[in-house]
Amino acid sequence: MAPEKILLPLSPPKDKQAVSLPELTDAQVKMQENIQAHFTKDGYTLPDVGSSGELMEEEKFWLSYECQLRYLRATKWKVDEAIKRLESTLKWRRGFGLYNHVTPEYIEPEAVTGKEILFGFDAHGRPAFYMVPSRQNTTESTRQVEFAFFMLERAIDLMDVGVESLDLLINFADKAKNPSMSTARTVLSILQTHYPERLGKALVINVPYLVNLFFKIITPFIDPVTVQKLKFNPNVVQEQIFAENQVMKDYWGGNQDFEYQHEKYWPALIQLCQSRKAQWLENWKRLGGTIGIHESAYKGDFQAPEKTSGDA
Structure with a gap:
């Protein structure tokens, strides 16, 4: 009997290789404190x-x-x-509608074919964000761009303690439709301006001539640091970017025989992300609900502050 297909997103793995960042210098500590002071000063409002x-x-x-x-x-x-x-991004997040407009219900028509999927995690625990352009199901529109960043926000919801970035896995097989230059530049601009330090790797496979030409055209618009994260036609398992059980079998060489069935996958993804975010928010509030709380505090081994005799 053939094994059953995998139909649901994976939960973050417990075992991962930590990504260590250099320890802050005294000057850098002071810089962060200055930013914290700016946003927490009495009467602060977004300009x-x-x-x-x-x-x-x-x-x-x-x-x-x-x-x-x-x-x-x-x-x-x-x-x-x-x-x-930071202030520019705060304004952009409002204007883009991340808090009220780009909802699961609004964005769902873009999701039905599985053209963008969150599934599995790399060796460092980064969520894998698959893009399958051949499954494009809508005419190019603002909502397509909104969908990409809705899914990126859900990838952030799946980041465990110590994980701050994601991997893009783009498969141009099956006569994939290339996005227009204007759409590509819009997405790149938003990613670089409002999601700094969020891209771990960009892994691209089955790159035909025209797509390769397309990447050469848009490369001048990509930050040099981001360009260094691009990798074409990798073997993600052999190169130990992913463990076998954390990556799809088709095209990517893993052992997860995943099949996209929207009616099963979509509600499971939304519920998983919402439950994690709700728990983090609850922990954050109990830690004081203020600017500058460590993500590791509300994501990790959370300890609520002990009540004193004067507390209600």
């Missing part, structure tokens, strides 16, 4: 947004200690520039 400048709970949660460091690293440790970029 140039009128009367709605007060930060929402979700925005304070997003402004974690690690988030501040990601923007500092991306700006080569320039505090003023990091603050400007």
Whole structure:
């Protein structure tokens, strides 16, 4: 009897190789403290947004200690520039509708063919974000771009303690339809501007001539650091990027015989991500619900602050 197909997303693995970042210097510690002080000063409001400048709970949660460091690293440790970029992203997240518009219900028509899938984790615990352009099912539109970042946000929901980035796995087999230059540039611009330090690797297979030409055309628009993360036609198992049981069998060489069935996969993914995010938010609130809380604190071995006799 043939083994049953895998139809559901995988939960994060317990065993992974930690990604270690260099220890902060005294000067870098001070830089993070300056950013923290900027966003937590009395009366702080997001500039140039009128009367709605007060930060929402979700925005304070997003402004974690690690988030501040990601923007500092991306700006080569320039505090003023990091603050400007953080504020720019806060405004973009509102305008893009991540908190109210780009919902599972709104975005679901883009998901029905499995053209973008979260499944498995690499050796460092990074979520694998599969893109299958041949399964494109809608005319090019704003919603396609919104879907890509909805799925990226769900990948972030799947990042365990110590994991801050994801892997893109793009398969151009089966007469894949190439996105237009304008769409590609829009996605790249958003990724580089508003998701710094989030890309672990970009693994691309079955690259035909026209797609290869396409990548050569868009490469000048990609940050040089990002270009170094691109890898064409890798054997992800032999190269020990993924363990066999964390990657799809078809095309990618793993042993997971995954089949996309939307009615099973989609609600399971949404429930998994929502339950993890809800638990993190609850932990974050019990830790004080403030800007700058460590992601490792609310994701990891969470310990609620002990109540004193004066607490309610």
